Amino acid sequence: MKTYCECHGHIFMNGADYREGMAAHKNGPDLSLIRAHLAACRDSGITYFRDGGDALGVSLAARELAAEYGIRYVTPAFAIHRKGRYGGIVGYEYETLSEYRQLLARARREGADFIKLMFSGILYFDTYSHLSCPPLPGEEIHALVDIAHGEGFAVMAHVNGPEALRAALEAGTDSIEHGYFMDEEDLPLLSEGRTVWVPTMAAIAPFAGRPGCSAEVVAETLRRQGELLRRAAALGALIATGSDSGAVGVPHGAGIHTEEALLTNALGEDAPAVLARGNRALLARFPGGK
Ligand SMILES: [Zn+2]
Numbered sequence: 001m002k003t004y005c006e007c008h009g010h011i012f013m014n015g016a017d018y019r020e021g022m023a024a025h026k027n028g029p030d031l032s033l034i035r036a037h038l039a040a041c042r043d044s045g046i047t048y049f050r051d052g053g054d055a056l057g058v059s060l061a062a063r064e065l066a067a068e069y070g071i072r073y074v075t076p077a078f079a080i081h082r083k084g085r086y087g088g089i090v091g092y093e094y095e096t097l098s099e100y101r102q103l104l105a106r107a108r109r110e111g112a113d114f115i116k117l118m119f120s121g122i123l124y125f126d127t128y129s130h131l132s133c134p135p136l137p138g139e140e141i142h143a144l145v146d147i148a149h150g151e152g153f154a155v156m157a158h159v160n161g162p163e164a165l166r167a168a169l170e171a172g173t174d175s176i177e178h179g180y181f182m183d184e185e186d187l188p189l190l191s192e193g194r195t196v197w198v199p200t201m202a203a204i205a206p207f208a209g210r211p212g213c214s215a216e217v218v219a220e221t222l223r224r225q226g227e228l229l230r231r232a233a234a235l236g237a238l239i240a241t242g243s244d245s246g247a248v249g250v251p252h253g254a255g256i257h258t259e260e261a262l263l264t265n266a267l268g269e270d271a272p273a274v275l276a277r278g279n280r281a282l283l284a285r286f287p288g289g290k
Pocket of ligand 1: 009010052244
């Protein structure tokens with residue numbers, strides 16, 4: 001059986017309805033639901049799962065069970081965002097760098113394998129490149145990454161938009177998640193640095209049929225992402241497979257098959273070699289087992 005690396009998923013969500021997904025764990029992680037999601041991953045050939053975090057302890061509980069399903073599981077425990085910005089559904093907020101350091105200490109206490117940071121908003125599909133909130137300033141992105149690295153943590157960062165992406169790449173972020181609307185001029189920064197790009201195309205495709213979303217904007221967003229990925233791959237950039245499974249329209253297990261198909265469509269015949277190299281680099285950076 002072919003095996004897969006799910007380099008970006010959220011085991012606490014159910015792929016259909018995020019409120020319902022969160023409600024299921026509100027009195028503590030629902031272990032039977034977690035087991036059902038892990039079984040779906042195993043049955044789809046997933047042997048590595050990197051969680052993007054949650055504020056309910058679900059990914060930490062999943063890590064305890066994952067070995068039974070033959071899955072190497074890594075988690076940041078929760079994601080970290082700046083107060084007033086996107087990220088409340090997956091983690092906790094800081095207002096000052098001293099509060100941020102406290103969250104790093106909490107992540108360490110809870111057994112985080114790495115740190116997950118939120119640098120920008122999510123995509124809206126009413127108009128092209130519309131993001132839900134402004135990005136963090138470059139200096140703040142540098143400070144957050146430097147402090148986490150200083151504490152010995154690798155950094156997984158949710159980031160979209162050219163300014164935040166440039167800052168994330170310059171700061172040496174270990175992996176950039178989504179990475180939509182990257183400036184083409186920054187592709188060498190990506191390929192010459194150590195950052196792994198996890199483009200999560202499977203999470204974008206399902207928006208096409210939703211209210212308030214333009215199918216043309218969704219198609220253009222995916223087309224442009226595919227074009228940049230192809231150019232990045234030609235420059236030798238590291239690209240890894242992650243579907244954002246658990247997000248609405250992205251079922252656990254099946255999501256990674258969709259992601260591989262979308263990436264293969266974008267990268268062409270080089271896709272298997274490019275993705276194998278990217279996944280190897282990501283696993284080396286986020287090995288878990290702390
Ligand atoms: Zn995510």
